[in-house]
Amino acid sequence: MLSSEKRSLIRFLLIYLASTFLLFSFASWIFYSSAKHHLLDQQRETLKYEAEHIKSQLRALHRSNAEVLYYPKSKNIRSAIYDLDKAYIFGTFKTKQILDEHTGGNILYYIAKIEPYYLGAAYLLTAKEIDFKPIENLQKNILFFMFAAGIFFSILGYFLGRLFVAPMRDSIEQMNHFIQDTTHELNTPISTILTNIEMIETFGKHEENSSELKRIEIASKTLSRIYDDLTYLNLNHHYHRRVITLNISDLLKERIVYFSAMAEAKGLKVTIDITQDVILQMDKNDAVRLIDNIISNAIKYNKPKGILYIILTNDAFIVKDEGIGIRAKDLSTILQRFKRANKSEGGFGIGLDIVDQVVRNYGFDLQIKSQEGKGTEVMVKWEK
Amino acid sequence: MGKIVFILSFMSLCLFAEELSTQEQSVEQNCLNCHQQQQIPSSLIHRRYLMKYSTAKRMEKAIFAYLKHPDKARSIMPSAFFSKFPMKEATTVDDSTLRKYIQNYLETFDIKKKLVLEK
Numbered sequence: 001m002l003s004s005e006k007r008s009l010i011r012f013l014l015i016y017l018a019s020t021f022l023l024f025s026f027a028s029w030i031f032y033s034s035a036k037h038h039l040l041d042q043q044r045e046t047l048k049y050e051a052e053h054i055k056s057q058l059r060a061l062h063r064s065n066a067e068v069l070y071y072p073k074s075k076n077i078r079s080a081i082y083d084l085d086k087a088y089i090f091g092t093f094k095t096k097q098i099l100d101e102h103t104g105g106n107i108l109y110y111i112a113k114i115e116p117y118y119l120g121a122a123y124l125l126t127a128k129e130i131d132f133k134p135i136e137n138l139q140k141n142i143l144f145f146m147f148a149a150g151i152f153f154s155i156l157g158y159f160l161g162r163l164f165v166a167p168m169r170d171s172i173e174q175m176n177h178f179i180q181d182t183t184h185e186l187n188t189p190i191s192t193i194l195t196n197i198e199m200i201e202t203f204g205k206h207e208e209n210s211s212e213l214k215r216i217e218i219a220s221k222t223l224s225r226i227y228d229d230l231t232y233l234n235l236n237h238h239y240h241r242r243v244i245t246l247n248i249s250d251l252l253k254e255r256i257v258y259f260s261a262m263a264e265a266k267g268l269k270v271t272i273d274i275t276q277d278v279i280l281q282m283d284k285n286d287a288v289r290l291i292d293n294i295i296s297n298a299i300k301y302n303k304p305k306g307i308l309y310i311i312l313t314n315d316a317f318i319v320k321d322e323g324i325g326i327r328a329k330d331l332s333t334i335l336q337r338f339k340r341a342n343k344s345e346g347g348f349g350i351g352l353d354i355v356d357q358v359v360r361n362y363g364f365d366l367q368i369k370s371q372e373g374k375g376t377e378v379m380v381k382w383e384k
Numbered sequence: 385m386g387k388i389v390f391i392l393s394f395m396s397l398c399l400f401a402e403e404l405s406t407q408e409q410s411v412e413q414n415c416l417n418c419h420q421q422q423q424i425p426s427s428l429i430h431r432r433y434l435m436k437y438s439t440a441k442r443m444e445k446a447i448f449a450y451l452k453h454p455d456k457a458r459s460i461m462p463s464a465f466f467s468k469f470p471m472k473e474a475t476t477v478d479d480s481t482l483r484k485y486i487q488n489y490l491e492t493f494d495i496k497k498k499l500v501l502e503k
Contacts, residue, residue, distance in 0.1 A: 063431075067498065068498060069495070069498045071499050071500065073501065083438045085441075089496060090499045116435045117434065
């Protein structure tokens with residue numbers, strides 16, 4: 001799966017699952033509140049029934065002439081009677097409860113009116129401890145439902161997401177195939193052109209048309225570099241790296257010579273400060289791609305007759321230009337493939353993507369500082 | 385000092401008890417004896433008041449009003465009762481004493497005293 005495809009899929013899944021979760025949580029909360037209310041109502045019905053029973057016993061007591069009147073008691077139910085002014089008369093509560101207290105903590109209350117006032121009682125308060133077992137079962141069922149729904153919607157979301165990103169995947173694959181085919185077809189003619197230019201230069205038959213030949217050489221080298229970049233991107237996953245002890249200083253000098261014609265054509269003044277014998281453990285092709293892309297960008301986006309600084313130290317490789325610069329808002333996305341902050345120059349937007357890949361492969365640190373209209377500084381630190 | 389306090393307390397208690405006892409005797413003489421002769425159980429009357437008025441204050445107010453101006457509307461008994469028994473005459477007892485009598489009557493028949501919890 002492509003990384004952009006994976007990213008889109010993850011984003012889609014996150015939004016989809018978060019919204020589904022919120023919706024289900026809201027629905028479950030409503031259902032839970034309603035079901036809990038219903039369960040408590042069922043338990044309150046028991047209190048109502050008991051209250052009626054106590055009322056009939058109070059009526060019997062009111063008519064009794066016995067010297068001692070036994071207040072009615074019920075199992076698991078507490079009760080108390082209050083007069084018309086809501087003053088406590090008698091009951092099984094240890095403390096005299098406040099009549100207006102309907103619910104509190106784990107106790108369920110029910111107040112029944114008594115008419116006529118047997119034993120002077122106008123109100124009968126009954127109370128019992130709430131049985132939490134059915135409520136706990138309800139909570140468990142809801143959690144189980146949420147969990148099951150979560151799994152179901154995750155699977156559904158994954159397949160839906162794959163379905164949605166499929167067109168994007170197809171487009172990227174088509175583009176990759178196209179690049180692959182194009183690079184393959186470009187290889188032979190570019191090689192032929194470059195070899196022939198080299199032969200003309202070697203056998204000294206070029207004095208008459210030297211400027212035309214220079215332009216052909218620059219164009220061919222640009223084409224050759226694009227070919228190398230595209231091949232590098234295409235083969236990146238299957239490419240077998242040969243990490244060797246590499247003299248970066250020598251390699252950089254070679255690459256500066258390679259780019260000299262391009263820099264010269266643009267009238268750039270190249271300031272070079274290379275520390276001798278900077279040695280790194282690297283694959284040569286990776287190092288070439290890193291150096292070439294940074295230098296070619298600096299030449300391409302530099303202003304005509306500007307200054308190009310190329311610095312190599314034991315700690316870092318720095319290239320500075322005096323070109324158009326990069327807008328601050330584009331700096332965070334400039335490393336993405338096919339991203340081009342400025343379309344004034346040609347290119348595919350793959351240069352910095354390759355630089356980023358090499359930097360990440362070797363654990364280097366890439367820093368890009370830029371001011372729009374003033375220039376850009378790209379620094380690769382060998383150690384993080 | 386302690387002895388003086390004890391003696392004073394004892395004397396005031398005796399006086400209070402004596403007063404209560406005198407009041408009870410007066411209620412007995414002025415109210416309950418007559419009810420007994422006419423075979424109208426006082427406890428029954430108390431229960432009827434209790435069933436209608438619920439609190440001691442409300443009962444006191446209703447009994448006072450009836451005793452001062454006896455009529456069918458103020459009576460706790462059903463109107464059929466007065467076909468058998470004559471309407472009693474308005475009391476001549478002064479208000480303060482009457483209130484004390486009523487309070488004593490309510491105290492005597494207070495049903496709360498009879499209520500107990502079954503063990």
